[in-house]
Amino acid sequence: MLILTRKAGEKIMIGDGITISVVEIHGGEARIGVDAPKAVKVYREEVFEAIKSENRAAAASGTSLPSIDFPAP
Numbered sequence: 001m002l003i004l005t006r007k008a009g010e011k012i013m014i015g016d017g018i019t020i021s022v023v024e025i026h027g028g029e030a031r032i033g034v035d036a037p038k039a040v041k042v043y044r045e046e047v048f049e050a051i052k053s054e055n056r057a058a059a060a061s062g063t064s065l066p067s068i069d070f071p072a073p
Contacts, residue, residue: 004012012020018040021033034042043051 006012006022008022008025010022014020017037019035021035023031023033025031036042
């Protein structure tokens with residue numbers, strides 16, 4: 001893990017297409033901005049974990065789409 005110290009207004013670059021900006025630091029919290037291509041999904045950790053949990057539950061339910069019998073030509 002890379003650990004960096006940044007001040008408000010400073011940025012971190014990830015590759016050519018992702019920029020993390022420190023917008024504001026107030027008390028024990030930092031507000032950050034993420035600029036990434038639309039194809040890159042960006043989530044807060046708790047939202048990402050909830051999505052993974054829902055996906056696991058859906059996969060485990062065994063529910064499948066109904067089959068459709070098409071008449072022979």
